[in-house]
Amino acid sequence: MKLNKFVIGGLLILGAVVFLIANATTGSAQYFMTVDELMAKGPEVVDKNLRVSGAVIGDTIQYDPQTLTLTFEVAHVPADQAELEDEGGLAEALHEAVIDPSRARMTVVYVGVKPDLLRHEAQAIVTGSLGTDGYFHAEELLLKCPTRYEEAVPEQAGS
């Protein structure tokens, strides 16, 4: 009897926690996709909460400081680490993606402040959804410039 009420109490808490986790997970899960996958799925994933990574094409960056509207294109980069390694690491893969005109590309629209790191061949990780207009409307924009953080070895002098 005494044991029972503690067991019931514990189970209630456990149930509540499982519910909270399940509810919060389904409510805020974001699906990782590559530009290729997104283009292939197309209308199926319109308005779903997505997270897409791609290589920034420098020439396409446009920023209107009056409306704070930023648009740029990103080219497909593989998400799989092994594929990235085959292309010679992230920096090299980004470079390949940008110079290859046959790669799938996607236009990103972001309203907000233009980040300092947005530049040619940076990796953009955008969170948001694909609109019916075919543009990716980003709510969050993360940027990585892999070359800058891997300078453990200084440039060679002379020879």
Add this chain to the structure above:
Amino acid sequence: MVAHFGFGILLISFFVTLYSAIAAAFSNPKVFARLFRSIPTSRTQRWANTLEKLDTPQRAASMVESARRAMLLTFPLITLSSVLLIYLLVNDHYEVQFVYEVTSRTMPTYLKVTAWWGGQAGSLLFWSWLMSAFASLVTLRRWDRDREFLPWVIFVSCFTLAFFVGMTTFYENPFKMFYQTSTGVEAYFFQPPNSVLFTPQDGNGLNPLLRHPGMVIHPPMLYLGFVSFVIPFAFAIAALVTGRTDDRWIRLTRRWALWAWLFLTLGLVLGGRWAYDVLGWGGYWGWDPVEIAAFMPWLTGTAFLHSVMIQEKRGMLKHWNMLLVILTYDLVIFGTFLTRSGVLSSVHAFAQSAIGPLFFTYIAITFIASVALVIYRWGSLKAETEMHSLLSREALFLFNNLLFMSILVVCFWGVIYPLTSELFTGAKVTVGPAFYERANGPLFAALLFLMGIAPLSAWGHSTLKTLGRAAWKPAVVAVLITAALYSFYTRNVSALVGFFLVAFVVLITLYEYWRGARARQKSQNENLFTALWNLTGRDRRRYGGYIVHLSIALMAIGILGIELFQIETQGTLELNQKVSLGGYDMEYRDIARFTGPDGREVTRAVIGIYQNGQYLGDLYPRIDYYFDSQQSMTIPGQRATMKDDLYILLVNWEPASATGATFKIYVNPLVNWLWMGSLLFLTGIIIAAWPDKDPVHVAVRTNKQIREASAAD
């Protein structure tokens, strides 16, 4: 030369540490003899016989003494190699890889010194240094009553230390130097054949984001917290191995755990403050995996601090306390790894890093071995009394523990969810801050509620009636406050629930103080102030704890304010143009760009602030661009009051363009209560953890006091 010397010292420290661990363990060969005895092969039986013959008191005593001296030697050794590293950092020895990575010529000297913990290799050395300092401190205490613990405390400390020193020596060595060979420049332990030393002109410099006072002291605080939690763990293991599983180990390490908790909390708060001041996104906590890694040991540590009281007072939850301290220890190791390794970008990077698998092996081994020990001693850890009432204080403490564990599970789930979903469904899915807020919000609320009622419940048995009698007055006042807030401030349900709970906790805690002081006033004939002072002094743990509860409530006000009521706007302003937000009017007055003293270019705007037409002063949001690391840093202009924070970021300004400058502006209501709360927190913990004046006397008195206290309760 100096680098070689430092490397040599590090190598010696590693062997000394290893020796100390082994000597400490083998001072007690019968433990291993028993282990071998349990494996039924003739060879292991023979080993067991040999070990048993070695087990003489003289041998044991001399082995322990030898281990203790070796352990005491590690501190000067690691100090020496740290001093050598600092010498290299301060004197611009860029031929050393670590120095090249974390310092540059333009950095002021104090930053060069603190660059010690600015990179992975150095911070591992720093960790080891703290560990050896604490271990030495522990071995210097009086051991006469706890002789049997000593070898095992030394063993656990030195085992941990050996892992970290080994890691620093063989994998993440801060003394590696650059050599130029025919194939290029690379860092080596020793000079390779046909090579010359390569000295870069200047270093990379410490990441400018880390050049902030908060960031300078944040890692040491966090590490102090991490390392101090090793000591309770060492005593727990000693208790398990020796079979002295009463609450002696808990009493011995209570203060360690409190100080550890103090530093860990301070580290987390300082990290938040740094993010708020430096990262320029208007917040202080982003549920980033690195933050969660530091938060998880805090959760288990907090649960531990509460549940040990149940063991001391009621002799219950002994298994649970052991598991909590083990979990805390391994989360500390995990946190140390995650916060500095920079391998969080993906799981794959994780596996590729040289030290990742080592850390995981270490965590797995220590966890499995410790849990196995707990299972081995399961019988002797049985509870002395049973839990009867759902509302008794011990039951409420148990609920509090379950809630902390639930938050831990939520955090852990959030971190590993991308991995598991990829493994099982093939789809890469991640969860953001929204997940943590939605899942943890109700749990935090429940914790606040418990914080309110638990101090009112009695040990052993409480009913709704007794609790209600004690709580109804504060509850009524809290309802009135909430009603007032509903009419004048907000209609947001989460906010109202939150503010109600905060008011409830604050009122009950103050009421408890009041009742205690009144009782003293009557019985001892003291004035209210002396009564309060003496009340706190007599049971510092309890009343210090109440102050901590108050401070958490204050912090909750700040968190509710910024989470639920933050407002923001952004826009491009022409000179002398105005913008309004949250009752403030801001006028863009001036902007200038100039070169700062330490290799940065500063762009600084002047914003005039008005409220109701009244001029309040100027704010100077700015962007610092560091030439050597090609990185810019956005420093907000802040105006802090207890009501709200005005937080202005300069986002963009091109001198050539005529379009003006772009700003992002936040109004963060109540956020300063968070920082105020953390100061009060500090006070509370110091009251609870301050060492008693005379340990010999106190040992006698405490027993009497406890009896009095339990009689009173």
